[in-house]
Amino acid sequence: MRVGVLTGGGDCPGLNAVIRGVVRKGVQDYGYEFVGFKDGWRGPLENDAMPLGIPQVRGILPRGGTVLGSSRTNPLKVEGGVQRIKDSLAKFEVDALIAIGGEDTLGVAAALSDDNGIPCVGVPKTIDNDLSATDYTFGFDTAVNIATEAIDRLHTTAESHMRVLVVEVMGRHAGWIALHSGLAGGANVILIPEQRFDVDQVCAWVTSRFRASYAPIVVVSEGAMPKDGDVVLKDDSLDAFGHVRLSGVGEWLAKEIEKRTGKEARTTVLGHVQRGGTPSAFDRWLATRFGLHAVDAVHDGDFGRMVALRGTDIVRVPLADATARLKTVDPGLYAEAGVFFG
Known part of the structure; x- marks a missing residue:
């Protein structure tokens, strides 16, 4: 099996840890091959990809940013964008896609998976920590x-x-x-x-x-x-x-x-x-676990899902739930901080 990986939206600390976790477990436990699409959704739109194996992920755990590059490209707004992605996946013989990103990137993944039959698994990423389906996102x-x-x-x-x-x-x-x-x-x-x-x-x-x-x-x-x-x-x-x-x-x-x-x-x-810069120990831990569980979801054929943190457990939730609403600060939590104002 060959799996595509991409990182979309704004960069954040921990992206490389996810990529490393995906590749290490996918290669070692399942014998998968990986293709890294460059610069988010622009990669599959323009057939821009790179080999992604264990040599490519060595030493990247503590590095900030993403070795795959990122962008805010929206293929759903590009004429023929969905078909171009399908053609690109076929060209590189990719059987499934792991999309690492926030609300926008995962919204595209949900549309591709639910409406267009492209097998996708999502990994949540946003320093704003505003995805409702997961307790925390790495980078935050x-x-x-x-x-x-x-x-x-x-x-x-x-x-x-x-x-x-x-x-x-x-x-x-x-x-x-x-x-x-x-x-x-x-x-x-x-x-x-x-x-x-x-x-x-x-x-x-x-x-x-x-x-x-x-x-x-x-x-x-x-x-x-x-x-x-x-x-x-x-x-x-x-x-x-x-x-x-x-x-x-x-x-x-x-x-x-x-x-x-x-x-x-x-x-x-x-x-x-x-x-920017080096991710914290917590973000490396969480991002690595997300990567390991994302490739497990691919192995199980559990597509149209996103890995999420609930307590200390990693669970799977529908991609549509991940992007349905934002997680905002509860008024009670904000009121606690008000004790120190002034």
Whole structure:
């Protein structure tokens, strides 16, 4: 049997660990051959592939990014895209496909599997941790650790200059990174997409912090919105899945805080540093297990499914369930963090 593997969407720490787990178990336990499609769905669309065997996955466990490359290509929006993928799989004699990605990549995999008869198994990947069918996704832990370390470092410079520091982290629709890193890093305000914020209330918390002779740290998700406004966009362009490019809420908020409180405010946008570099031990562990169980699903012929973490167990769920809704921050969890605001 020959199995195709691809990584789609934004890169994140742990992708290489999945690839390694898939290949090592597939070759050693099942005698499979593997083909790696380059740059997400662009690979099978354009017949761009590479051999993927044990020599190709040696030493990649601790490496960030993906040796296969990635992109936000959407074959469902390309004329004849589905047929081109079928033709590519036939050309490379691929019997099944393992797609590693987030909501968009897995949505394509679900459509190909359910509606077009292409045998697909999905592996969930997103640093935002917003896929509802799995307790955690790999990459999230690394992103939180990076953001927490940044917040720790920013505390000292904020105190030295007695200024407000606004830290913008990733999180388009879900504020998991902001909530976890903000709580772990001792932030004084945490703003997430699930709860619209009142700028005056933020300024009141900031002022309260200064009264206690401490400089405040505000952590804000890129998708957070004020009560009387909308998301802040980097520009008006859309990617192949119709997503706008978010960026700028941190800078906007810092200016509002400075204008309303008279206190100096600066912004740090962590951006892509959150998803680059070496994966944490947890993400290597989880990604490896996902890879091992994904190739088991292929061996069992259990297609149209995604591997997921439930507690400490890896289970299989329908791909359609994985992309049916986003997992957002529960109001109760956010309320817990509110004890430390101001």
